[in-house]
Amino acid sequence: MSAEAANPGAHSRRRGRPRIDLRRLGRAALLGPAARDRLPDAIGHVAEAHRAHHPEADLAILHKAYVLAESSHRGQFRKSGEPYITHPLAVTLILAELGAETTTLTASLLHDTVEDTEVTLDQVRTEFGAEVCYLVDGVTKLEKVDYGAAAEPETFRKMLVATGNDVRVMSIKLADRLHNMRTLGVMRPEKQARIARVTRDVLIPLAERLGVQALKTELEDLVFAILHPEEYERTRALIADNATAWDALDAIAEKFRAVLRDADIAAEVLIRPRHFVSVHRARLKRGELRGTDFGRLLVLVGEDADCYGVLGELHTCFTPVISEFKDFIAAPKFNLYQSLHTAVAGPDGAVAEVLIRTHQMHKVAEAGVIALGNPYVPPEGAAGTEPADGERADPTRPGWLSRLLDWQQSTPDPDTFWTSLRADLAQDREITVFRADGGALGLPAGASCVDAAYGQYGEEAHACIGARVNGRLATLSTVLSDGDTVHLLLAQDVQDAASGPSPDWLDHARTPAARIAISTWLAAHPEGTNVAAAAPRRPAPVTADRRAAPNAVVDLPDATVRLAGCCTPVPPDAVTGFAVRGGTVTVHREECPAVARMKSLDREPIPVRWGDAAECRVTLIAESFGRPRLLADLTEAIAIEGAAIVSATVEPPSEQRVRHTYTLQLPDAAGLPALMRAMRDVPGVYDVSRAQHPAATA
Numbered sequence: 001m002s003a004e005a006a007n008p009g010a011h012s013r014r015r016g017r018p019r020i021d022l023r024r025l026g027r028a029a030l031l032g033p034a035a036r037d038r039l040p041d042a043i044g045h046v047a048e049a050h051r052a053h054h055p056e057a058d059l060a061i062l063h064k065a066y067v068l069a070e071s072s073h074r075g076q077f078r079k080s081g082e083p084y085i086t087h088p089l090a091v092t093l094i095l096a097e098l099g100a101e102t103t104t105l106t107a108s109l110l111h112d113t114v115e116d117t118e119v120t121l122d123q124v125r126t127e128f129g130a131e132v133c134y135l136v137d138g139v140t141k142l143e144k145v146d147y148g149a150a151a152e153p154e155t156f157r158k159m160l161v162a163t164g165n166d167v168r169v170m171s172i173k174l175a176d177r178l179h180n181m182r183t184l185g186v187m188r189p190e191k192q193a194r195i196a197r198v199t200r201d202v203l204i205p206l207a208e209r210l211g212v213q214a215l216k217t218e219l220e221d222l223v224f225a226i227l228h229p230e231e232y233e234r235t236r237a238l239i240a241d242n243a244t245a246w247d248a249l250d251a252i253a254e255k256f257r258a259v260l261r262d263a264d265i266a267a268e269v270l271i272r273p274r275h276f277v278s279v280h281r282a283r284l285k286r287g288e289l290r291g292t293d294f295g296r297l298l299v300l301v302g303e304d305a306d307c308y309g310v311l312g313e314l315h316t317c318f319t320p321v322i323s324e325f326k327d328f329i330a331a332p333k334f335n336l337y338q339s340l341h342t343a344v345a346g347p348d349g350a351v352a353e354v355l356i357r358t359h360q361m362h363k364v365a366e367a368g369v370i371a372l373g374n375p376y377v378p379p380e381g382a383a384g385t386e387p388a389d390g391e392r393a394d395p396t397r398p399g400w401l402s403r404l405l406d407w408q409q410s411t412p413d414p415d416t417f418w419t420s421l422r423a424d425l426a427q428d429r430e431i432t433v434f435r436a437d438g439g440a441l442g443l444p445a446g447a448s449c450v451d452a453a454y455g456q457y458g459e460e461a462h463a464c465i466g467a468r469v470n471g472r473l474a475t476l477s478t479v480l481s482d483g484d485t486v487h488l489l490l491a492q493d494v495q496d497a498a499s500g501p502s503p504d505w506l507d508h509a510r511t512p513a514a515r516i517a518i519s520t521w522l523a524a525h526p527e528g529t530n531v532a533a534a535a536p537r538r539p540a541p542v543t544a545d546r547r548a549a550p551n552a553v554v555d556l557p558d559a560t561v562r563l564a565g566c567c568t569p570v571p572p573d574a575v576t577g578f579a580v581r582g583g584t585v586t587v588h589r590e591e592c593p594a595v596a597r598m599k600s601l602d603r604e605p606i607p608v609r610w611g612d613a614a615e616c617r618v619t620l621i622a623e624s625f626g627r628p629r630l631l632a633d634l635t636e637a638i639a640i641e642g643a644a645i646v647s648a649t650v651e652p653p654s655e656q657r658v659r660h661t662y663t664l665q666l667p668d669a670a671g672l673p674a675l676m677r678a679m680r681d682v683p684g685v686y687d688v689s690r691a692q693h694p695a696a697t698a
Helices: 041-053 060-073 086-098 102-109 121-128 130-139 144-165 168-182 189-209 213-227 229-241 246-262 276-286 304-317 359-372 399-408 414-426 449-463 503-507 512-524 593-600 630-640 669-680
Strands: 268-273 295-301 340-345 351-358 430-435 440-444 464-469 472-474 485-490 552-554 560-563 575-579 584-589 608-610 616-625 644-650 657-666 685-690
Touching (some): 041 060, 041 086, 060 086, 060 102, 060 121, 086 168, 102 168, 144 399, 168 189, 168 213, 189 213, 189 414, 213 229, 213 276, 229 276, 246 351, 295 304, 304 351, 351 359, 399 414, 440 449, 449 485, 552 560, 552 575, 616 630, 630 669, 657 669
Antiparallel strands (some): 340 351, 464 485, 552 608, 575 584, 644 657
């Protein structure tokens, strides 16, 4: 593989770029002559980059770490033939340019010493402290001699667990992988492809989730060159053939500067070239590319309010493409990213994409969690303050990482862990839903109520019987959207909870936590959830012992009165009647649809009043979630209220919901509200209503 293919970022960036340049050194300088009182020349670049972000940093510990690393790795060489010390130096330089603090850089210099030399963790702890020791241990690989084929997945498991306690572990690993990818050309093609696939499936998604875009974009380009060499070459040629494409962006940028100067907004307008993969994606989406498609305009300002001021000026003076507007300042991404995205169209129809952010937002957009410095030291003035609830309450332990650490505990099998990890990281967009108690729950896009249940309750979600989404009843298969409010309904007693999840839940689970919990339960209960018992069968009609005469009176001689089965009126409902064949008067509730239908046919209503008798008959419809013993519990509740069941039907379950229709004889119509409340209190029943349509017959 050519040197250029090994480093696709080497293509020309003609204009001054605001993003942190990680490509200017492929390897660090070798150890040179140095006086005893200053740093060796080999880490001069590291010291310079570090002091640019941390002017007051104490470099003595870096000197000490470098001396130990150089002496430990002396005599070792990389496959490229370079002294091995060039690798930890290059990794440390990458992190220094991103603004990492001194502890991270110290651990970075030592990150391979325990793995590849005679240095021990105890020695690192003694000389550099527990914090550096933890970071070095976190990125140290497990031995293949001990773990065999499971060494790689188990190493990543160990690293992720360590990252859960200190996010700087993953920062070092990402920089380590970037330098290895830069120098991957000396490997056999098959090994290059294997490493590139792991980088694509695991490391790049982790860089995205931690917000380290500067590392992510270069890793994407390097993987692209290895796994898709033909597409890479086509994209490289396309960029080379459009070397003058920046002229169009230059012209628009100059107009932006003039507009913002006139508006008295201090702003820096820069051209941000697209990286290789971004150009490739744009070509697939848009077909033939124009000059403005090879880059974006980046506007940097001092304050958040200035971002919106810039947006207003640009939308006023240029033609905005409204569909391209996104506000990631008011609603930041889950990976700390903040920016305003918009696009404007020029006179020739060319569309230029625009990013508007503050200088601090830009630093975080490039370096993500690395830009936090030491995230475990609270900022000045923040002592004693409580973090707000939400996905980013602790930026070093975002919701996705907490979920990952939870489900990995349930997957002792390395293959299952490795497969689940890749599947989890492949879901590259997150949503936030709100629980009934007001808390927030982070989930991957496309997650369902099943995922929300296991995300909130863990294994207790086995007893989930349904949900309300934004106040409306929803099945567990309902896909959630960003900002939804989810109220999960659990079975009330142990017997209900023991019924467990349905195998169908696996079809709706997107998160590994849900899939692993469901699969584990199903494996432990091969007999299943006894779906036949959970879904009540249609019973035979139950006939009451007695049948009372209708308690309704009409002022017609010899008229027979019949209460309509479609709405089953009872005292004190407002009612009206209509004469039918045979001299019978059918009595309906006034809000019954049949009344409007009769009047539309010019049928004359007949006045009806209630008599003195207390007994009445009514048809009730109970909507519920299917579960064992539901029918028995409902009939028991009806009996306790003193009502007799004239007939009952249960429709076949649909999406875990069951519909019961009961015709009941009540000794007193005044007891109807209490009866309906008692039926609603039965676990699993979410609504009980009077019949408003022809009653089902047994």
